[in-house]
Amino acid sequence: MAVSSFPGDLESFLSSHHLSPTSGFLPSPSPDVSFKNFEFNIWLFTAKSIPKLLWNYPGEFRKQVDALPLLLFTESRDDLPQWRLAYCALSYIAQAYVWGAAVGRPTDEDEAYDEKVLDYIPASIAVPLRHVAFHLGIQPGLTYSAVCTWNWQRKFPLLSSTTQERASNLEPIFSFTGTPEEAHYVITHVMLEFAGGQALRLALEASKATGEKNGDSLEGALRGLTEAVTKSKQELSLVKQDLDPDVFYSRVKPYLNGLGATNIHPKGVFLRSSSQDPTKGEWIKLSGASASQTSLLPTFDTLLGVTHSEEPCYTYDERMRLAMPQCHVQFLDALTCLPRVKDYVSVNKTNQQLLEAYNNAVIALEDYRDRHFTVIGKPLWTSQDSFD
Template sequence: MAATNKIDVSEFDIDENKGFLSPELPLQKLPNEYYSNWETVATNIPQLLLTSQMKRTVDERFPLLKIDQLQTLPELKRAYVLLTFITNAYVWCTNPPNEVIPDNLAEPLLQVCEELELPPTATYSSVVLWNYNVVDSSQPLNLENLSSGLTFTGSFDEAWFYLISVYFEKIGSQCIKYGLRAVESINHGDNVSFLENMKLLASSIDRLTEILKRMDEKCDPYVFYFRIRPFLAGSKNMAKAGLPHGIRYGTNGEYQQWSGGSNAQSSLVQYLDLLLGVTHFSDGGKEHYPRKLITNESQFKKNSYLLNMRQYMPAPHRHFLEYVDQVTNIRQYVLSQGTDSCERLAYDTCISILKNFRDVHLGIIKKYILIPARAERMNETNVKRQGLANSKSSNVNGHVGTGGTSLVKFLTQCRDETSDMAVTKWVQEYLKRDEGAASEHTNLEMNFIFDYNYDFIGFKDKTSNIHLTEDEESGDVDFFIHHW
């Protein structure tokens, strides 16, 4: 790969401290009163759904407005949030769902989407990236200082569900920073800097995992499954839910099929994969494309679903992922190092923690979708359902997510393909054993190691020559594998 100077991430609408979140706080209201009706309907979605007035309000009391008075990018983003929330609420407010979006909503929605190069449905951008505020602007942006914008249900649970992802993206800014610095270190031949930035990258990925674990603090799985999830659904692969042809945008429009809001639309997760050279195969996974038969990268048939999800990301973020794909050289670099080198172990630390992140994500899917779905099939709940929640699946492995894909199969494949990327033998053995495969090394132990400030340092096992040393000055355990 060609060397690169320090990249200015702001060129890609990325903030150094907030990552893929809007560099400025999202608008909480369009300043032009001309759009007051959009604001009123969108902010009252929970009440309109509760009183079964959503469809009638849009059909009868929603004026057709032009978008030429949206003068700035933040205003376009706010309009996109408003119109996509209204659209998803309109589609899923009845049973069966409404498959035709009226002209007064469809026309401005399609125009805004054309300006932003985004699809006309609720996306990760709608519900997360451009849909939050801070409680106290004088305080740091953290989970306890965040408030959600629009919701479908007006519930605490829905707000928390979105805010976990907002904070996830904020912490992800560290992954962006340290990952790009690791690439720069390789280009400048600075091995010490490379190891330090890989350590910091591993710590940052680990923090993402800890954020995910907080989901159930304030978001009940059954509330999510039966009340929130249906309104996040798209129109792709939704025949069983009542949309055999997708959605028609306008009385004279053509049917379109789009995936719904999904964490797969987070640029951060795809960034980590690209950065570390984690390749995801097309449908069928490694069973159809055995890695041992692949001799060069061009033979990979990459996962079409993940590539498709990029069109749901803001255009500057898509361009950033394309850039990272071109300049990343981390995996190539560590493979050029010695078999038991510090560089390889530094890389495998990141791979192991990214795999652990995907394990936690799978656990959340089980808790928030598979268990409630099983209760539904066993008639253990009398909850009245709408939209997607009416589509029952007898096979948990085939359960379809809001993004329109089989959840467990897809996420398990992504997790296993992450494990496959480990380059150190004992780490490979550990990760294989962790996935249920037999291991020759029955005495292998793997522990995540933290210093006294709870900063991630690395991992060790009891059979190899990997150890921690103390900093003589501070007493902190802050070195790993000889000098790290």
């Protein structure tokens, strides 16, 4: 249930959930790209070898993974950048191990070891992946966080804190194919999250103004939110730009599939828990990496009071929450206790300027969501929440 006041200042509220007032759900500062403990760099080396070994030397990648020692991640539990780096590296290795070099290649009975799709992950990867994922409160497999949110680095440092982020200065830390198409897909989503960071801050400012019953501040925040969401939509339009569909859908997209989410894995994928006994472990079915796992859309819905009339859409969003980091899910839960913009606007409908600002924000969000699902799938949402 929403409350009438906002809990403290915005920066403190965001930082308590490991969010940034400038970059939103993206890490600030940027993600770690190496391990402090040199012992774990073997995961880094293995993950970064995926594009070269899978495509140029079939059979070598899985042999390299099979030879890995079973290590348990031991960094400080508060050092989130290190845990996120471990999660990304292990997720990429696990996904590449399962799918191998079968993606984009014809199959035959004489195919090499790396050209077969497997239904298990060896203990050397499965055990630490399970451990790291549990600590982060996220599923032990590839997610939007592993592919986009935590998987980027700058080619050159920013000149100052006010320097604008540019896609040309960003690149993925890990890749399955090493293709420009995969890098473009990752970085355009990172830029989308950067644009969404400003919209997130404005949506929270709107909630804060609601709690303070400050109509003028609320109107200003809503108008700013409309502009920020519109900018995010422009970033979203770049996702498919310069993206060769043949390369993306045949070589990149299959690696983003879940573990046990297709008919290829009817039982799921087996996470081995013992290097000595391959029968010990558990079967899992995971949804894979999807842009629907972004926390931006449910954030805007909650703060503006947008509801969904179609049950399938609600179920879809709830399923995506299972693949979000725990800190993001906790943030979304905390939002339900904040002042709701819609409640204030509904009792002040005679304020035409405020009403117009709210309706424009909802319409902008509707356009953004429709465009979002047009890019990643069919449209699933229509708004019934603007006021007449």
